[in-house]
Amino acid sequence: MMHxxxxxxxxxxxxxxTALIDDIENGRFPEWADKPAPTIAIDYWRLQPxxxxxxxxxxxxxxxxxxxxxxxxxxxxxxxxxNPFALGEPDMHVKGAKAGYVPNCLSCSKTNVSDxxxxx
Numbered sequence: 001m002m003h004x005x006x007x008x009x010x011x012x013x014x015x016x017x018t019a020l021i022d023d024i025e026n027g028r029f030p031e032w033a034d035k036p037a038p039t040i041a042i043d044y045w046r047l048q049p050x051x052x053x054x055x056x057x058x059x060x061x062x063x064x065x066x067x068x069x070x071x072x073x074x075x076x077x078x079x080x081x082x083n084p085f086a087l088g089e090p091d092m093h094v095k096g097a098k099a100g101y102v103p104n105c106l107s108c109s110k111t112n113v114s115d116x117x118x119x120x
Contacts, residue, residue, distance in 0.1 A: 007071035010064050017061035024054050 024032050037051040045051075045059035070085060077083075 001075075003071045004075035007068055007075055010068035010071060013064040014061060014068055017057055017064060021054065021057055021061065024057065 020029075023029050027033070032053045035053045037047055037053055037056045041047065041056045041059075042049065042051050045056065047055050047059060073084060
């Protein structure tokens with residue numbers, strides 16, 4: 001039950017960050033449009049050195065969507081089901097970059113990772 005609740009919270013966070021992205025991109029927060037990302041955000045999210053706040057918000061939203069997916073998945077599991085996330089997780093070049101993930105492609109190189117992705 002708690003995983004479903006947390007999944008719902010993460011869903012709301014995703015909606016909120018999506019609205020914020022729309023606001024920034026449509027000029028409703030001009031002070032954030034070109035504001036440089038803090039160094040700690042660049043380091044944590046592995047952003048480009050010239051990243052701005054919009055890049056940070058995109059990264060945070062991506063993370064929230066992962067949390068949403070994980071928590072709703074856990075909420076759907078029966079007591080004896082295997083934890084699907086114990087099998088592997090995509091690396092940072094895949095995670096959040098494209099929709100879909102093939103668990104057996106943990107060793108895919110950056111150049112062929114798009115071949116391992118499936119659309120949702």
